[in-house]
Amino acid sequence: MSEAVLIIGGGPAGLAAAASLADLGVEAVLVEKEPELGGTPKKYAYSKLVPDLRPAQETLAPLVQRVQGREGLRVLTDARPTAVSGKAGDFKVRLAGPAGEEELSAGAIIVATGFEHFDARRDTKYGYGIYPDVVDIRDMERMLSEPQLKRPSDGQVPQRVGFILCVGSRDRMVGNTYCSRVCCSVCCVQAIEVKEKNPSAEVYIFYMDIRTYGLLENLYWEAQEEHGVLFVKGRVGEILPRDGQLMVKGEDTLLRGPFEVPFDLMVLASGMEPGEGTVQVAELLNLAREPNGFLAPRDSHTAPLEAAVEGVFLAGADLAPKFSDDAVAEGAGAAVRAAAFLRSRAGR
Amino acid sequence: MITDLARMRVPSRKAPGKKPFPFHEELLELGEKGEVIVIPIKEENRPVEVECLDGRKKRIPTNKLWHHKSCGQCGNIPGYPASIMWFMNRFGLEYLDETNQTSCTAWNYHGSGTSNVLALAAVASRNFHRAYETGYYPLIHCGTSFGNYKEMRNLLVEHKELRDEVRKIMHKLGRELVLPEEIVHYSEWLHVMRHDIAKLRTQDVSQVVTTVHPACHTWKMIPEDYIYDTDVYGGRRPAPTTSVLLALGAQVADYSTWNDCCGFGFRHILTEREFSRSFAVNRKIKPMVEEAHSDVCVTQDTGCTTTLDKCQWIGRAHGMKYELPVMADVQFAALACGADPFKLVQLVWHTAEWRPLLEKMGIDWRKYEGEYKEYLEKLRSGAQPESLYELKVE
Amino acid sequence: MPDDKDREKHEIFEELRADPRYHDFVRGCLNCGVCTGWCPSHRFFDYAPRIVIQNCLAGEDRVYGMMGEYIWACAQCFSCAMVCPFNNNPGGVVAILREIAVRRGMMSAKRVLKPYSRVLLKVMTFGNQVSPDMIQPDFFPDWGPKIPWAQEDLELKRQAIPVPTLRTVESAWKVAESTMNELYTINKEAGIFDLVEVNDPGLAEVIEDDVQDKVAAYLAEEAKKE
Structure with missing residues (x-):
């Protein structure tokens, strides 16, 4: 019988879970496979976050701070679980880390293994990875973190920038049929950032429909009204190079019909997929996955943060595409569910 | 430089995730x-x-x-x-x-x-x-x-x-x-034979700039059943045809309409010819020549070879005097491996001027033309034609 | 006769939907336009694969509206089918609708088939659509001055081809009479002669006579052997 909780994944969800457990006085171990905490936003140097355009690093720093030097909380980076045995209340977990292998006991496990961006090389229409000036939103976050936005091929400031929504989402050809939920909003924010850095740039967003859901609806208004970002209804069919520029072809399905226009930089709103860590941990813990590959909760209505495997709790983008603020909320929620679970067993 | 994109290699391909019919x-x-x-x-x-x-x-x-x-x-x-x-x-x-x-x-x-x-x-x-x-x-x-x-x-x-x-x-x-x-x-057979074909090469084609027209019906119809290769366009475009050109050491230039159709359109080539010829010249031949400075358009199918070749001449009506030779990958490969351009590759049936290309490939077309003319005369006087195989009569 | 037209509309729509391929070809559409972005015909004609799918979803009036020139604009390249995020196949829908237009002998089909008689004749007799003697300079004036050369001494030049099966001028390769006979049987059984007849009775007769002559000659030859 162990009183400790193992948290797998040190992104926003895992960090929030670890801090919450420390607040509750529950012993915990946080394991992160990367050398640094902060998850995908850290790994890919995200620039500004939805909805308020706050710098990502400014929001990550306090999350990381809250898990440092806490009593009863061990934080291991560069480490990952390699084998799990036992059952709820007494999991035996083998960890591989920089100091070699170790085994630890955990009463409960929180899985917060997150997502990976869709690999846009799988969508052959857009030539991602073969034309340097076709980038994805992940690359764009890093590029926008620099003082000036430059296009990769020649370091010039791009004057015509286009965004293509739904790359690797809602598309049977690439195999991902779900909506990745965040990309519409992220692209609105990135488009605004492009205009902030270079107000003379022409920025277009090519959309099938805009899913800046809920309170995020203002993002595309702001992008249009305050920054002059242009929206074209139509999914781009293909990108091809011509004379040092990118020829972008598609159909404006509302107004202009077919178009073939040059751009300096094209940004693909590559969607979200379960990360490699999520796939591995699902196998280790025998966790059910829903048809798109994300982790499936025991009951999405009444137990949205619990796996069908007793003693295993779920949080963050390994469950479905979501923003980091939702992931933080779920991390805290999963921590409470795990603490309650351990307490109920101890009382038994 | 020109060929960098075509030659781009990846350690493994990223296949799209569509679940095709098994x-x-x-x-x-x-x-x-x-x-x-x-x-x-x-x-x-x-x-x-x-x-x-x-x-x-x-x-x-x-x-x-x-x-x-x-x-x-x-x-x-x-x-x-x-x-x-x-x-x-x-x-x-x-x-x-x-x-x-x-x-x-x-x-x-x-x-x-x-x-x-x-x-x-x-x-x-x-x-x-x-x-x-x-x-x-x-x-x-x-x-x-x-x-x-x-x-x-x-x-x-x-x-x-x-x-x-x-x-x-x-x-x-x-x-x-x-x-x-x-x-x-x-073209799939040619792809898997490309290294053996390269061993037969007799002509230096390293200065020849090729542009490839992949045929719609090979790679767009039942698209999951056609070859892609880690060594060709980073596994992103259909591999055949480009792969044999790379194996032969030719330059393969990219152009912005590589994936467009040729304009053939089946009925269009016969009854909507304005479409076929406009499409072929404006959308295919022009970018091949003006963007890619191509010496030859290399095809992998029937209708495209005909359309892209035969529709060039009428471009003159609009001042577009293109003479881009058009031939199939296997014809280009045969030329590179020393085949007779007249008797075997039968370029006499091709319309856009191909003689300068042969010169660039180091082929003495005058010699072959002379031999071909003699051969026709011999046939006229009743000689037996040369054959690649003996036809079995049932 | 509004009733007849309504009936025709309805029947065409039902025939389309009854085709076993239809439900693989038409799934759903959010008007994203990727297909049209790739469409070669869209650049030259009033034609868009997106509209083909939208019309199918909209019902019989809109489908009927495509039965004129619309369906004949498609170049059958199937770019649309390859890139559609929904896995629709607009080019495939066009193929079904053309079949229906031909089967029903509609005006648009008759018009399209008119200049097609030579091709039909060749394919239905020899099983080759194209033959060396079809490339006549008067038919292809826009192919330039080399075409007349190619027709000169055609037979001799065909003799010079090193592939023995190709030494013919009236078909692309020499097709065995037994093979022509088999093709005749297939076309007969699959109702292809009926299709031609609906649209061009004169042509159907010519084709059938021609094929029957060849087949009869073949059968007589076979009988002699025995």
């Missing part, structure tokens, strides 16, 4: 149940394994092949099938070319609607049964036949009613419902 498994299952006779790829066919768009492994037979000829190639571009057979002779491979074959008749279907699935599927099965009874494995020369047969194969595997109807017709012909384990286009 025709191969289901076909073999139908074969086991005796619903369909499946022509197996045997050891003697010396198959080579390749990867398709979706990551599936496909085996391409290289030997003991039955030539499923193309009507448009045999009719207008006779050096096309001749070059395929010439290479097979060079490699000492067994093949059978005979008169007991019909075309796929899909031109009618795509052009005028005067066919239907039943007739097309029956024609496919008839030709496959003929190959089957000879013991040779069918190799499809035409891109449209290849695309059409892939489609008919999938329909036959999916729909029992269609199988039953086709089988009835087959019985009337004294034949059976037959499908090959894999439907194989000659």
Whole structure:
């Protein structure tokens, strides 16, 4: 019988879970496979976050701070679980880390293994990875973190920038049929950032429909009204190079019909997929996955943060595409569910 | 520099995740149940394994092949099938070319609607049964036949009613419902043979800038059943044709309309010619010449070779004096390997001027032209023509 | 006769939906336009694959509206089918609708088939659509001055081809009579002669006579052998 909780994944969800457990006085171990905490936003140097355009690093720093030097909380980076045995209340977990292998006991496990961006090389229409000036939103976050936005091929400031929504989402050809939920909003924010850095740039967003859901609806208004970002209804069919520029072809399905226009930089709103860590941990813990590959909760209505495997709790983008603020909320929620679970067993 | 993109290599391909219809498994299952006779790829066919768009492994037979000829190639571009057979002779491979074959008749279907699935599927099965009874494995020369047969194969595997109807017709012909384990286009054969072909190279083609026109019906019809390779365009574009040019050491230039169709359009080439010629010149030839500074347009199918070649001349009406030679990959490869441009590659049937290209390839076309003219005169006076093989008379 | 037209509309729509391929070809559409972005015909004609799918979803009036020139604009390249995020196949829908237009002998089909008689004749007799003797300079004036050369001494030049099956001028390769006979049987059984007859009775007769002559000659030859 162990009183400790193992948290797998040190992104926003895992960090929030670890801090919450420390607040509750529950012993915990946080394991992160990367050398640094902060998850995908850290790994890919995200620039500004939805909805308020706050710098990502400014929001990550306090999350990381809250898990440092806490009593009863061990934080291991560069480490990952390699084998799990036992059952709820007494999991035996083998960890591989920089100091070699170790085994630890955990009463409960929180899985917060997150997502990976869709690999846009799988969508052959857009030539991602073969034309340097076709980038994805992940690359764009890093590029926008620099003082000036430059296009990769020649370091010039791009004057015509286009965004293509739904790359690797809602598309049977690439195999991902779900909506990745965040990309519409992220692209609105990135488009605004492009205009902030270079107000003379022409920025277009090519959309099938805009899913800046809920309170995020203002993002595309702001992008249009305050920054002059242009929206074209139509999914781009293909990108091809011509004379040092990118020829972008598609159909404006509302107004202009077919178009073939040059751009300096094209940004693909590559969607979200379960990360490699999520796939591995699902196998280790025998966790059910829903048809798109994300982790499936025991009951999405009444137990949205619990796996069908007793003693295993779920949080963050390994469950479905979501923003980091939702992931933080779920991390805290999963921590409470795990603490309650351990307490109920101890009382038994 | 020019060829960097085409030569781009990746350690492994990222296949799109679409779940295609698992025709191969289901076909073999139908074969086991005796619903369909499946022509197996045997050891003697010396198959080579390749990867398709979706990551599936496909085996391409290289030997003991039955030539499923193309009507448009045999009719207008006779050096096309001749070059395929010439290479097979060079490699000492067994093949059978005979008169007991019909075309796929899909031109009618795509052009005028005067066919239907039943007739097309029956024609496919008839030709496959003929190959089957000879013991040779069918190799499809035409891109449209290849695309059409892939489609008919999938329909036959999916729909029992269609199988039953086709089988009835087959019985009337004294034949059976037959499908090959894999439907194989000659460009796929060329792809797997490319390193052997490169060993036969006699001409230096390193200064020749090629542009490739991939044929719609090879890679857009049933797209999951065509070859992609880690060494060609980073696994992102269809590999055949480009791969053989790379193996021969030619330059392969990218151009912005590489994936557009040629303008052939089946009925358009005959009855909507303004579309065909405008499309061919403006959308294909012009970017090949002006963006890519191409010396030759290399194709992999019948209708495209004709359209892109024959439609150039009329561009003069708009001041566009393009003379970009157009030929199939296998014809270009044969030239690079020392084949006779007249007697074998039969460039005399090609319209856009190809002599400067031959000069760039170090081929003395004047010598060959002289020999060809002499040869015609000899034939006129009753000499026997030279043949790649001896036609078996039944 | 509004009733007849309504009936025709309705029947065409039902025939389309009854085709076993239809439900694979038409799934759903959010008007994203990727297909049209790739469409070669869209650049030259009033034609868009997106509209083909939208019309199918909209019902019989809109489908009927495509039965004129619309369906004949498609180049059958199947780019649309390859890139559609929904896995629709607009080019495939066009193929079905053309079949229906031909089967029903509609005006648009008759018009399209008119200049097609030579091709039809070739394919239905020899099983080759294209033959060397079809490339006549008067028919292809826009192919330039080399075409007349190619027709000169055609037979001799065909003799010079090193592939023995290709030494013919009236078909792309020499097709065995037994093979022509088989093709005749397939076309007969699959109702292809009926299709031609509906649209061009004169042509159907010519084709059938021609094929029957060849077949009869073949059968007589066979009988002699026995």
